[in-house]
Amino acid sequence: MEKLNIKKNFRILCLLLKIETKNWFQGPMNLILGFGIALYIMVCWLVFKEGDPFLLVSGISVGVIRNGMFIYTRHHNEYRDSGMVNRLNQTSIPNYIRMLASLLFNLITTLGVSIVMFLVGITFFPDQRVLAAKANWAVVFTALTLVWLTSFVMGVFIFTFFKNSVISQMISILIYSTSTYFLGLGFPIDVILNPDYEWFGYILYAWPHRYAINLAQAGFANDTASGSILIIKDLVVNQERTISVNFGFDGKIWLAYLGAFLTIAFYGSLSIIKISNEIRFHRKNQYGLLVMTEESSKYVHQIKNAKNINELTNIYKARDEELRKMAFKTNQMTRQIRDEMRLLEANKKTKHKE
Template sequence: MLNNKWDIFKDMMKFQWKNNLRNMISVFTGLFVTIILLFTWLTFKVIVDKNDSNKNMELFLQYDPFILSSAIGISTIINCFLNMARIMHEFKIKNFFRRTFATNISKKFLIICMVAYNQMFNMIVSLLLFLFAMCYVSQRDELASVNWLIFIGGYLLLACICNLFGIYVAFAVKRFDMVLIVTNAFYYASTYFLGLGIPYGSLINQNSKIMLWISYIFPQKYPLSIMQAGWQGHFGFDNMKQQTRDEIGDIGIGYWGHNWIPFVVTALLFLFAMLLLRWIIKSKYKIERTNNYEKYARVSKESANKIYLLERATTIEELKRIKESQG
């Protein structure tokens, strides 16, 4: 039994890797944008001396010292939400799930295999971003204050929530082009509203805080805020350090002393996403077969599965696979 599951796990890893190779542009475009933004903030930073008579010149790029955590968070949204939704929808329209779920392979195990690959791929990308940022002295200095428990906890929660919502979008949206529109719109908006494209210091200090209010719409804001706080080494969200034109100043990222909000909202989002995923998989891949066949007292679930597959088989090879899978 364990050997069989291990074989399925390896096959799923290979299958998804080959899919990524066929879609290199889709997989790495978002990552490229993230690296460019991170490079811009870390490289083109001009500190003007306080005593410089020309310090009022617009030469200073103001950025958040937790910019690396923001970049890692945005890349996680790309990999675990956008790419997850893309590959899951591709599998769905090819009837991969209908055929597989009708066999003896566990739905949970299959989803876990796909999520595991996505998480491993995301960790590799995050590590590359981290190593890139370590080329800068300012980012190496930040490591002394990082609370790794908070940061990694927020990172894992963000990745899991993105995975769950990505799977939901893949199953809920019928057309592939609409999946791409929804996920790309969400990704690019997140880039500029969640601390990478536009620093939180700029969002907080602007006269009209409409962009800050919009940022609360994004579910990923809350686990990403935990990551950003962990990078600064504490649970607070209103005394985050930011390099200003003259000094290191305190900024907030929009919770005004209510430090419980990101943690509670993140926990609720995770629970909601789990329930949503359970509902949509059951509604699409179980109830249909039950209503058609298992309403007859003498038709077992295994027989219903086999009838379901036989009805949709179109080639001799598919019939052979059904026979092998059903024993």
């Protein structure tokens, strides 16, 4: 029995991954926004500053943020707006399978984006091949993994806490764009972390991706002359230019890793708590369960009685349109029921104390 459940869940996981992949490739904007913009900015900078030790890894990091956070949020907002999330909620698919499918798909596509950007960088810019040969790849790989984890967790956090698609997209764009310009791709990191503007470096500690991206940049440059790869002094880029950067963290690499892990843990914990509370609420909400059961039974009955493919198509379209119209009302009802339940619980506690 247990083996059958494992096989069943695996088939469901593969099916969800197939659906995710199909939808991702059907939307050309996912491909363009996924890495096209970051790749374009990176290539433009490398044309003029081919020997810069931070541009390639910064471009990859921004591509990871774009795909791992922004595209995740955009993709799932489309699911929610089209009623796909509601339809999945009416199935018996375990929540962990759905989350695992999202995580795996996000990881696979982000890995693909990173590989493409890296290959472009080392293929067309010889100086980047020289830098890649000297890089501390243990730090770079772990740092880029943390960039992705931070991005995925932030995507889940935004999608979970901000139900309005426009607002959630605005927040993800804000985080992405500021990370692009202030963490090493839009503007050189040695300019951003200039000692003359030390106060700005302190502000950037609030940026979720700062810790992991700085680690990736330092690992790729791999300048240990100062005793720490996080403090670069007069690194020779070419005959006319040297770079000096203090990434902060008092030169201690473990502090940067700690900051990255704490960021992931903080936003991840908030998302898990929020999702758990929503699941717990819906389980207690017998009225909502009854409505869902009745609607599902009605839908199944219509499908069973359909005589041809045209009827099935019309049933699906009608159901999809119905779910879209009900989405706003359902959210209002959910909030109202939640508030009423809280009032009831508060009244019970008050009476109990009396």
